[in-house]
Amino acid sequence: MPETPAEPTDRSAVRSLLRLWPYVRPVRARWIGAALVAVLASSLALVIPLVLKWMVDGPVADRDPGGVWLGALWLLLLGIAEAGLFGLRRWLVARPLAGVEASMRADLFRHLQRLPVAFHDRWPSGQLLSRGTTDLMLLRMFLAFPLTFLLVNGTTILVGFVILFAQEWSLGLVLLAPAVPLMVLCSLFETKYSLVARRAQDQVGDLTTVVEESVLGIRIVKGFGRNRSQALAFRALARRLRTTELGKARLLAGIWALVTAIPELAIGAALVLGTIEVADGTLSAGTLVAFLSTALALRWPVDSIGFLLAMSQEAATAADRFFEVMDVEEEPEPETSGTASGTPDRGIVFDGVEFRYPDAEPGSPPVLGRIDLRIRPGETMALVGATGSGKTTLTALVPRLHDVTGGRILLDGEDISTMPRPRLRELVSVAFEEPTLFSATVGENVLMGAEGASEQELRQALSVAQADFAHQLPQGVGTQVGEQGLSLSGGQRQRLALARAVVGGPRFLVLDDPLSALDVHTEALVEAALRRVLEGTTALVVAHRPSTVMLADRVALLSDGRISAVGTHQELLRTSPEYAWLMSGAHDTGVLVPEEGGAR
Numbered sequence: 001m002p003e004t005p006a007e008p009t010d011r012s013a014v015r016s017l018l019r020l021w022p023y024v025r026p027v028r029a030r031w032i033g034a035a036l037v038a039v040l041a042s043s044l045a046l047v048i049p050l051v052l053k054w055m056v057d058g059p060v061a062d063r064d065p066g067g068v069w070l071g072a073l074w075l076l077l078l079g080i081a082e083a084g085l086f087g088l089r090r091w092l093v094a095r096p097l098a099g100v101e102a103s104m105r106a107d108l109f110r111h112l113q114r115l116p117v118a119f120h121d122r123w124p125s126g127q128l129l130s131r132g133t134t135d136l137m138l139l140r141m142f143l144a145f146p147l148t149f150l151l152v153n154g155t156t157i158l159v160g161f162v163i164l165f166a167q168e169w170s171l172g173l174v175l176l177a178p179a180v181p182l183m184v185l186c187s188l189f190e191t192k193y194s195l196v197a198r199r200a201q202d203q204v205g206d207l208t209t210v211v212e213e214s215v216l217g218i219r220i221v222k223g224f225g226r227n228r229s230q231a232l233a234f235r236a237l238a239r240r241l242r243t244t245e246l247g248k249a250r251l252l253a254g255i256w257a258l259v260t261a262i263p264e265l266a267i268g269a270a271l272v273l274g275t276i277e278v279a280d281g282t283l284s285a286g287t288l289v290a291f292l293s294t295a296l297a298l299r300w301p302v303d304s305i306g307f308l309l310a311m312s313q314e315a316a317t318a319a320d321r322f323f324e325v326m327d328v329e330e331e332p333e334p335e336t337s338g339t340a341s342g343t344p345d346r347g348i349v350f351d352g353v354e355f356r357y358p359d360a361e362p363g364s365p366p367v368l369g370r371i372d373l374r375i376r377p378g379e380t381m382a383l384v385g386a387t388g389s390g391k392t393t394l395t396a397l398v399p400r401l402h403d404v405t406g407g408r409i410l411l412d413g414e415d416i417s418t419m420p421r422p423r424l425r426e427l428v429s430v431a432f433e434e435p436t437l438f439s440a441t442v443g444e445n446v447l448m449g450a451e452g453a454s455e456q457e458l459r460q461a462l463s464v465a466q467a468d469f470a471h472q473l474p475q476g477v478g479t480q481v482g483e484q485g486l487s488l489s490g491g492q493r494q495r496l497a498l499a500r501a502v503v504g505g506p507r508f509l510v511l512d513d514p515l516s517a518l519d520v521h522t523e524a525l526v527e528a529a530l531r532r533v534l535e536g537t538t539a540l541v542v543a544h545r546p547s548t549v550m551l552a553d554r555v556a557l558l559s560d561g562r563i564s565a566v567g568t569h570q571e572l573l574r575t576s577p578e579y580a581w582l583m584s585g586a587h588d589t590g591v592l593v594p595e596e597g598g599a600r
């Protein structure tokens with residue numbers, strides 16, 4: 001498990017579950033009301049034996065049919081009232097608890113959106129997905145059922161025993177005798193069960209990850225004929241989960257058998273002793289009937305304790321898994337808001353920037369060692385470097401998808417680490433290699449780049465990015481894009497992502513090789529349009545091909561974690577062999593292999 005490995009041994013289920021209180025608080029009145037109703041209903045069940053006692057010792061002994069009918073009527077009424085009250089309880093809690101689940105889910109989602117990119121690099125999406133679905137459902141069920149019934153059954157058992165002792169204390173003691181061994185057994189069971197429950201829930205997460213990856217990567221899976229191996233992987237995980245679930249069932253069956261059998265033996269013993277007492281004349285028949293029917297009425301509350309505890313354990317595990325994610329710190333907001341430095345150095349400035357991925361090997365050199373670079377206002381700087389040299393990493397630092405681990409980045413003289421995030425993201429627009437689109441309309445996907453932008457701006461952005469094809473789609477810009485935009489061609493997706501980056505005319509533009517998937521003709525069109533956009537902004541554009549580099553005023557060469565050369569395309573061609581090699585295009589065909597590939 002990422003970050004906090006499952007260590008359920010020293011954690012208390014109660015403490016985990018208590019953390020749910022803030023979510024339950026708003027519905028506490030209804031929940032407590034429902035619990036009281038349930039307690040009342042269960043207590044009614046305990047009155048039934050007393051009516052029986054009255055019937056046996058009174059009308060039955062006196063052979064009075066009228067009295068028997070009256071007693072029967074009472075029993076019927078009590079039964080109806082009990083059923084009605086349980087129905088009322090359900091009605092009381094169903095809606096508020098659905099609300100609790102919804103608000104927890106909303107919190108989780110909001111939190112996931114705010115966690116740093118580094119967190120998402122680390123955590124498999126299936127683990128997050130299963131927390132947002134299965135675990136939250138378990139928690140809602142816990143609040144609706146086991147929590148209430150632990151309380152209700154506890155109270156019922158208590159009241160029941162008071163009644164039992166009041167009837168005949170010696171027989172009461174016989175029934176009470178198994179309590180201690182039962183409690184020991186239950187606590188042993190709980191410890192074991194919590195371990196298995198945690199394992200099962202983590203395995204559900206793993207399984208979800210495989211399903212998600214296979215569905216999202218269905219093209220690759222099919223294209224490479226990986227169906228079988230994916231299916232095998234899935235089956236292996238499913239089998240592992242099944243083994244765990246069977247283990248859970250075995251544990252549950254064991255405790256269930258014990259919790260049922262032991263009280264049964266005690267009731268048997270009480271029956272024998274009671275019958276002897278009745279024969280001796282020291283106990284009335286009615287009392288024995290009442291005693292035994294009370295004991296029988298307590299059977300369900302006692303029996304159910306085993307699986308109520310099991311469900312509570314599962315809920316505690318679910319709560320742990322939920323809070324494991326919620327406890328990860330969100331991206332901190334800067335305390336001071338943008339204090340411009342003494343000499344407002346306009347443009348984008350990288351000042352001794354160092355970056356190392358959080359999960360990098362401790363001794364390894366950082367991806368970016370020391371980046372010093374200044375992009376003048378209005379200038380377009382191309383960033384060129386071998387594959388794996390850190391270009392994407394460098395561009396991700398500007399919108400603070402990752403935070404620099406050394407040095408600073410200034411936008412118009414303002415340190416981005418002291419800038420409120422919303423402002424930073426307003427200033428900087430980005431488009432990445434992988435054009436990510438969402439299941440929304442084309443228009444919504446593009447306008448994500450500038451909330452509240454007008455129809456006119458949308459049109460303009462589409463035209464700049466040569467994405468006018470959007471108007472020809474069945475419903476124009478209102479056309480729904482499939483999941484991840486997979487219903488569009490690669491080039492179409494890239495142009496939409498580009499439109500999203502330029503909509504609203506951002507001050508700073510960061511483009512990570514935005515033209516890689518375009519055919520030569522479209523590329524030329526996008527470049528022509530992009531030239532217009534770039535005139536108005538300060539831009540950093542990762543470029544792999546000479547044609548993209550031509551858009552830029554100057555070029556920076558990234559190698560070995562540093563900017564090793566800056567200059568115009570022509571200058572660098574003359575002075576830097578590495579640059580000349582990168583631009584020669586020969587490496588695309590694999591004809592010319594340099595001695596130092598630059599890829600580390």
Ligand SMILES: Nc1ncnc2c1ncn2[C@@H]1O[C@H](COP(=O)(O)OP(=O)(O)OP(=O)(O)O)[C@@H](O)[C@H]1O
Pocket residue numbers: 121357359360367385386387388389390391392393394433600
């Ligand atoms: N999330 C990550 N966690 C750890 N290491 C990473 C992560 N992303 C990238 N790296 C490493 O950082 C280095 C630079 O990667 P980056 O994606 O920045 O290269 P690039 O220059 O954009 O390459 P390309 O031209 O192929 O797009 C690589 O060695 C890569 O393995």
Ligand SMILES: [Mg+2]
Pocket residue numbers: 391392393433512
């Ligand atoms: Mg890259």
